Amino acid sequence: MAQRKGPAVWAAFLWPGGHHHGAWRLPGSTGDDIMSFDNYRRMALDCERAKFDVVFLGDRLDAWPLPDEYLARTARGARLETITLTAALAAVTSRIGLVATASTTFSEPFNLARQIGSLDHISGGRIGWNVVTSYTDDQAQNYGLDHIPPRPARYARAQEFLDVVKGLWDTYEDDAVLRDKETGQFFDADRFHKLGHEGSHFKVAGPLNMERPPQGHPVICQAGASKDGIAFAARNGELLFSINSSIERARDYYQAIKTGAADAGRDPDDIKVLASINPVIGRTQDEAEEKYQQMQRLLDDDVSRTFAEMYFGMDLSGYPLDELVPEIELPDASHGMPRAHQEYMLNKARDEKLTMRQLVYGFNGTNIYPKSAEAAADEFQEWYETGAADGFILQISHVPEGVTDFVELVVPILRRRGLIREDYVGTTLRENLGLARPVNRHTTARSVPA
Amino acid sequence: MAQRKGPAVWAAFLWPGGHHHGAWRLPGSTGDDIMSFDNYRRMALDCERAKFDVVFLGDRLDAWPLPDEYLARTARGARLETITLTAALAAVTSRIGLVATASTTFSEPFNLARQIGSLDHISGGRIGWNVVTSYTDDQAQNYGLDHIPPRPARYARAQEFLDVVKGLWDTYEDDAVLRDKETGQFFDADRFHKLGHEGSHFKVAGPLNMERPPQGHPVICQAGASKDGIAFAARNGELLFSINSSIERARDYYQAIKTGAADAGRDPDDIKVLASINPVIGRTQDEAEEKYQQMQRLLDDDVSRTFAEMYFGMDLSGYPLDELVPEIELPDASHGMPRAHQEYMLNKARDEKLTMRQLVYGFNGTNIYPKSAEAAADEFQEWYETGAADGFILQISHVPEGVTDFVELVVPILRRRGLIREDYVGTTLRENLGLARPVNRHTTARSVPA
Numbered sequence: 095m096a097q098r099k100g101p102a103v104w105a106a107f108l109w110p111g112g113h114h115h116g117a118w119r120l121p122g123s124t125g126d127d128i129m130s131f132d133n134y135r136r137m138a139l140d141c142e143r144a145k146f147d148v149v150f151l152g153d154r155l156d157a158w159p160l161p162d163e164y165l166a167r168t169a170r171g172a173r174l175e176t177i178t179l180t181a182a183l184a185a186v187t188s189r190i191g192l193v194a195t196a197s198t199t200f201s202e203p204f205n206l207a208r209q210i211g212s213l214d215h216i217s218g219g220r221i222g223w224n225v226v227t228s229y230t231d232d233q234a235q236n237y238g239l240d241h242i243p244p245r246p247a248r249y250a251r252a253q254e255f256l257d258v259v260k261g262l263w264d265t266y267e268d269d270a271v272l273r274d275k276e277t278g279q280f281f282d283a284d285r286f287h288k289l290g291h292e293g294s295h296f297k298v299a300g301p302l303n304m305e306r307p308p309q310g311h312p313v314i315c316q317a318g319a320s321k322d323g324i325a326f327a328a329r330n331g332e333l334l335f336s337i338n339s340s341i342e343r344a345r346d347y348y349q350a351i352k353t354g355a356a357d358a359g360r361d362p363d364d365i366k367v368l369a370s371i372n373p374v375i376g377r378t379q380d381e382a383e384e385k386y387q388q389m390q391r392l393l394d395d396d397v398s399r400t401f402a403e404m405y406f407g408m409d410l411s412g413y414p415l416d417e418l419v420p421e422i423e424l425p426d427a428s429h430g431m432p433r434a435h436q437e438y439m440l441n442k443a444r445d446e447k448l449t450m451r452q453l454v455y456g457f458n459g460t461n462i463y464p465k466s467a468e469a470a471a472d473e474f475q476e477w478y479e480t481g482a483a484d485g486f487i488l489q490i491s492h493v494p495e496g497v498t499d500f501v502e503l504v505v506p507i508l509r510r511r512g513l514i515r516e517d518y519v520g521t522t523l524r525e526n527l528g529l530a531r532p533v534n535r536h537t538t539a540r541s542v543p544a
Numbered sequence: 545m546a547q548r549k550g551p552a553v554w555a556a557f558l559w560p561g562g563h564h565h566g567a568w569r570l571p572g573s574t575g576d577d578i579m580s581f582d583n584y585r586r587m588a589l590d591c592e593r594a595k596f597d598v599v600f601l602g603d604r605l606d607a608w609p610l611p612d613e614y615l616a617r618t619a620r621g622a623r624l625e626t627i628t629l630t631a632a633l634a635a636v637t638s639r640i641g642l643v644a645t646a647s648t649t650f651s652e653p654f655n656l657a658r659q660i661g662s663l664d665h666i667s668g669g670r671i672g673w674n675v676v677t678s679y680t681d682d683q684a685q686n687y688g689l690d691h692i693p694p695r696p697a698r699y700a701r702a703q704e705f706l707d708v709v710k711g712l713w714d715t716y717e718d719d720a721v722l723r724d725k726e727t728g729q730f731f732d733a734d735r736f737h738k739l740g741h742e743g744s745h746f747k748v749a750g751p752l753n754m755e756r757p758p759q760g761h762p763v764i765c766q767a768g769a770s771k772d773g774i775a776f777a778a779r780n781g782e783l784l785f786s787i788n789s790s791i792e793r794a795r796d797y798y799q800a801i802k803t804g805a806a807d808a809g810r811d812p813d814d815i816k817v818l819a820s821i822n823p824v825i826g827r828t829q830d831e832a833e834e835k836y837q838q839m840q841r842l843l844d845d846d847v848s849r850t851f852a853e854m855y856f857g858m859d860l861s862g863y864p865l866d867e868l869v870p871e872i873e874l875p876d877a878s879h880g881m882p883r884a885h886q887e888y889m890l891n892k893a894r895d896e897k898l899t900m901r902q903l904v905y906g907f908n909g910t911n912i913y914p915k916s917a918e919a920a921a922d923e924f925q926e927w928y929e930t931g932a933a934d935g936f937i938l939q940i941s942h943v944p945e946g947v948t949d950f951v952e953l954v955v956p957i958l959r960r961r962g963l964i965r966e967d968y969v970g971t972t973l974r975e976n977l978g979l980a981r982p983v984n985r986h987t988t989a990r991s992v993p994a
Contacts, residue, residue, distance in 0.1 A: 116728075118723075118725070118730070119725040119728055120725075121725070123725075126723040126725060126730070127723070128755070129665045129754070129755045131635070131665065131666040135635075154753070155654065155753075156753055157751050157752075157753040158753070162733040162736060163733055165733070166729065166730055166731050166732065166733040166736065167728050167729060167730060168730060169730055171730065171731060171736070171751075171753065172716070172753055172754050172755045173753060173754070174662045174665060174666065174754075175658040175659050175661075175662035175754075177627070177628060177631075177659065178627060178628070178630075178631040178659050178662040178663050178666060179631070179662065179666065180628075180631075181627075181628040181629070181630075181631035181632045181635075182631045182632060182634055182635035182666045183635070184632055185581070185585075185631075185632035185633070185635040185636050186635050186636070200652060200654075200655070201652070201655060202650060202651070202687055204605065204650075204686040204687060205650070205651060208625040209625050209627065209628050211625075212624045212625040212628040212629065213628050215579045215581065215624060216581040216624065216628060216629070216632045232749070235747075235748075235749035236654040236748055236749055236750065237652055237654060237748075238746060238747040238748070266622070273568075273576040273577070275568070275569040275570075275571070275573075275576060278566075278569055278617050278842065278844070279616065279617060280568070280576070280616055280617060280618060280619055280621065281616050281621060282616065283612040283613055283615070283616040286612060286616065286621070296688060297685075297688040298685075298686055298687075298688070299682070299685035299686055300686065301607050301621075302607075303604070303605075303606055303607040303608070303621065303622055303623060304579070304622045304623070304624075304625075305578070305579045305622045392728065394728070
């Protein structure tokens with residue numbers, strides 16, 4: 095694979111308590127104040143000063159499916175909803191991209207087209223939509239269902255949902271709006287289109303009550319972990335988040351996605367693949383290790399095992415914590431993000447001969463880097479330049495220090511090496527990512543001779 | 545009725561083009577830039593400097609049901625979605641209340657509980673939710689239906705929806721969250737509650753993944769125009785918007801609402817009734833009249849008649865524009881806000897012997913005040929002090945001038961007369977409105993001996 099140069103894509107994935115389950119307990123951590131908008135604001139502005147591409151906001155439609163007794167010992171039981179949070183962040187930032195998570199399984203396309211489109215207008219074109227289908231029964235039970243619909247059904251709905259939303263965003267052609275005060279003609283009715291969609295899942299008349307979003311369509315983001323998820327990503331995704339436990343596995347995944355995109359008739363450069371990394375950074379390796387161990391000491395066996403059981407979807411109490419991880423047969427039903435985490439952890443346990451305690455204490459993120467700033471930069475550079483990723487999604491382990499450490503210690507090194515930009519090159523997220531602005535379907539139809 | 549003193553409640557109802565259909569065409573109007581967040585931001589900050597209680601954001605789930613040809617000559621065909629807009633405004637204001645509109649007919653209670661609750665957290669407790677049920681077929685057609693469900697069905701759903709949302713907001717008791725870094729206990733699992741709702745419309749397990757909103761429950765706002773709407777408002781509403789064409793009718797409505805609240809077992813002071821007024825203010829009566837006529841000259845017969853037809857739900861082309869308004873038999877199906885507008889206009893036509901042209905050109909708001917600042921203040925004072933309203937919702941006719949004129953010309957007079965506060969008295973909207981913070985249902989249950 096040819097080595098490549100130039101800046102990678104950088105995204106910070108913020109979770110209010112931090113990605114590490116013990117990190118909210120650190121002295122100085124703001125991770126205990128999980129409903130605070132101000133904490134997000136400060137971190138987003140730090141990321142913007144560092145010229146990150148994106149602040150990524152995860153979400154789930156549940157508290158988190160742990161027994162109350164254990165949930166109550168984590169900072170996972172509550173959070174701000176990400177569409178509202180993204181809107182508020184859009185108002186206090188000016189250049190950085192913002193990605194909001196929203197589920198196609200439990201919302202209406204007309205509502206999401208409006209909300210995501212509105213975010214794009216409010217932010218001046220800096221929005222991405224992380225399209226998720228949700229995957230647990232406990233989320234379904236907040237929406238009248240006993241069980242989550244099967245994955246193929248969820249992805250079929252997601253595809254139609256996305257097609258409807260994109261169609262709604264194309265209601266107004268880009269040159270439809272005249273605002274002619276003199277004649278009183280606000281827009282050109284010939285360039286204003288109803289949708290008239292009637293599909294298997296949705297019947298949506300349109301028009302959307304919104305001028306076209308500044309980006310045409312906000313950037314479509316996706317995790318793409320299951321087979322259906324990867325197919326959906328190859329067809330629709332523009333910014334992808336991936337979990338792989340080694341550089342080799344990451345390269346394979348990267349190739350699979352790019353090939354899938356080409357097979358779907360797309361330019362592989364139109365999908366940016368980000369590798370998930372949880373950086374824990376020190377000035378030296380020892381300092382980084384000590385920080386990580388400080389967080390690990392804030393965990394306990396019960397909560398850690400409960401998290402692992404949640405990801406595995408099975409009882410792990412029969413496996414002694416001090417013994418090596420045996421071959422664990424995964425439940426057939428597991429897929430998607432939990433499956434990705436399972437495989438990540440089992441691969442790691444095999445590669446590194448972990449004990450069960452190390453395994454369960456490890457469900458605190460993927461590719462946790464207790465590393466010196468210099469060593470971390472080396473590793474990012476290798477992954478980027480050898481085609482394991484187009485960039486990185488930093489799952490911030492501890493807040494706000496995980497952001498400020500990265501920005502102060504690693505970013506200057508990345509900048510010297512040309513791996514992070516000097517300044518934003520455009521005003522929209524698409525421009526900064528080098529993604530083309532989608533042409534309006536009606537404009538396309540119009541320019542083709544009948 | 546005893547005269548009362550002290551500040552009234554003041555709300556500014558912003559519509560991006562202005563409430564007057566011709567106003568976007570005024571020189572200097574920002575009403576042609578209907579997708580601009582900045583316009584809202586500036587107006588909200590003006591209202592906050594004037595110490596208004598509320599910026600109210602209306603919404604509809606359609607472009608507006610006019611034929612494209614006519615819609616294209618208005619600024620009504622597009623707008624920002626109000627939940628995202630409210631979140632963005634929350635981030636750039638600090639004291640004023642913000643009311644977002646959201647429909648119970650076309651959303652899920654778990655989603656709205658999260659979004660409205662999240663707004664309350666982001667704003668530090670400054671949120672009201674304008675509960676609407678939506679009332680047109682064209683809105684229903686964006687959600688898979690051919691026709692809007694009948695009004696009683698919509699209000700039955702709305703009541704259950706609201707009960708579910710309030711139950712979800714009570715997931716965490718106020719003292720449930722400990723954030724004890726030392727022991728690792730984040731919250732008290734005994735003060736954390738699932739909902740387990742199973743009703744006619746919804747089955748929602750809970751818990752909500754959100755600490756209790758700062759206000760306990762964000763303020764419930766409502767228009768309450770139809771019979772079902774008034775009953776719903778009397779039972780649930782805390783801040784009400786009303787349309788009445790004379791002070792006498794307003795007093796009757798006010799009494800009906802307060803009596804209805806008492807009948808529903810509530811303290812009538814816990815519902816604040818706001819009268820809708822469209823102020824067009826000048827230093828003198830002549831200046832105000834001239835401003836209003838300037839806007840009226842920007843209308844035309846076709847667009848004006850189309851708006852009237854939309855409100856009446858009937859063809860008006862058989863009525864000559866230069867003749868007096870005849871007795872018009874209203875369609876049986878009309879109710880709610882359209883009915884309120886119909887009755888308002890027909891009452892006005894009778895009282896003031898209007899021609900059809902005056903009628904159709906009048907669908908630009910209710911109680912349009914081309915008045916000198918002094919005369920407007922007199923009228924507000926009379927309405928307030930004689931029990932026609934607890935305050936006013938100003939439907940701003942033309943932006944931004946309609947806001948700045950009011951703030952610069954009328955507010956100083958109101959302040960001298962004690963009709964608008966010197967400064968905010970609390971940090972939350974409830975505190976500023978003098979509404980009690982709802983006690984958590986589980987805390988209530990706990991404090992009652994078994």
